[in-house]
Amino acid sequence: MTAKPAETHELEIEDVEYIRHRDKPLLARLFRPRGAGPFPLIVELHGGAWCRGDRLNDTVINEALAKSGVVVAALDFRMPPDASYPGSLADINYAIRWLKTQAAELGSCPELVGVLGVSSGAHQAMLLGMRPRDPRYSSLSPPPGAAAVDASLGCAVLCWPVIDPLARYRYAKNLKEGGKPYPDLVDQVLPSHDQYWQTEEAMAEGNPALALERGERVELPPVLYLQGTRDIAHPRPDLDRFVLQYRNAGGQVDLHLFEGEGQAFITRNPGSPNAREAIEKIIEFVHRSLPAEGVSFSPWVRAGHTGAR
Numbered sequence: 001m002t003a004k005p006a007e008t009h010e011l012e013i014e015d016v017e018y019i020r021h022r023d024k025p026l027l028a029r030l031f032r033p034r035g036a037g038p039f040p041l042i043v044e045l046h047g048g049a050w051c052r053g054d055r056l057n058d059t060v061i062n063e064a065l066a067k068s069g070v071v072v073a074a075l076d077f078r079m080p081p082d083a084s085y086p087g088s089l090a091d092i093n094y095a096i097r098w099l100k101t102q103a104a105e106l107g108s109c110p111e112l113v114g115v116l117g118v119s120s121g122a123h124q125a126m127l128l129g130m131r132p133r134d135p136r137y138s139s140l141s142p143p144p145g146a147a148a149v150d151a152s153l154g155c156a157v158l159c160w161p162v163i164d165p166l167a168r169y170r171y172a173k174n175l176k177e178g179g180k181p182y183p184d185l186v187d188q189v190l191p192s193h194d195q196y197w198q199t200e201e202a203m204a205e206g207n208p209a210l211a212l213e214r215g216e217r218v219e220l221p222p223v224l225y226l227q228g229t230r231d232i233a234h235p236r237p238d239l240d241r242f243v244l245q246y247r248n249a250g251g252q253v254d255l256h257l258f259e260g261e262g263q264a265f266i267t268r269n270p271g272s273p274n275a276r277e278a279i280e281k282i283i284e285f286v287h288r289s290l291p292a293e294g295v296s297f298s299p300w301v302r303a304g305h306t307g308a309r
Helices: 059-067 087-106 120-130 165-177 185-197 200-205 208-213 236-248 273-289
Strands: 011-021 024-033 041-045 071-075 113-118 156-159 223-228 253-258
Touching: 011 059, 011 087, 024 059, 024 087, 041 059, 041 087, 041 120, 059 071, 059 113, 059 273, 071 087, 087 113, 087 120, 113 120, 113 273, 120 156, 120 208, 156 273, 165 185, 165 200, 165 236, 185 200, 208 236, 223 236, 223 273, 236 253, 253 273
Parallel strands: 041 071, 041 113, 113 156, 156 223, 223 253
Antiparallel strands: 011 024, 024 071
């Protein structure tokens, strides 16, 4: 097992455009550790029920991970009304391929790329990890120099994912049909499900838990799964079903449940003991899953010339 690195790296942080749709650029915020490398590279996907949020949402996680010696690329991607499912998956798939072409300049390697997602971003992270070559998700023309590059991933970190969008939708609908009082999240997530997915058939199709239960042939990258025991926005039965099916299919899931915590406990209270422990588990898992030992890159990069533009 690879221990968490003791070294704390200084960071270079910048925003870069990775793709443009008509006149609208999509940006990635890059957190680059200074040092020799090669470093693992994590593509980070924010939450917000597929309809809200941006690349700045999870800076507390991204900075801590980058300081441990990981390049982090936090993405913006299309959301409604600009695009419904699977538009965001196409953007993220493209970004993964683009980042692999830029990996050497960023101080990483194409072989050291994984993904981290939060809530709906974690759903997208897992779906892309399982279907890296799905033609709908890889529908955007390859980035320059990436014709032979796919979006396969070496690991996936899931922070309280919407692992079964259809089950979560029906769960929220049932709460609302029961009448008030019901949790505020019901009125937050139901419209977003409708805007992004548009149909229950789409929620069933783009669904990591149901894909396993249907017996689809999927990739199974190692998974770190983090969730609080009092998280009512991400139903526990969906977690249990997914973890069982993923393991039964031959995949590795490192599951950690945090007693008494609700949704978004890391970003809502980053100084709490549970949040600090969760970030430490993320750091350890990424370095263990994407070990840099035996991986090398050009002397030009090793000398520190890592300015991606």
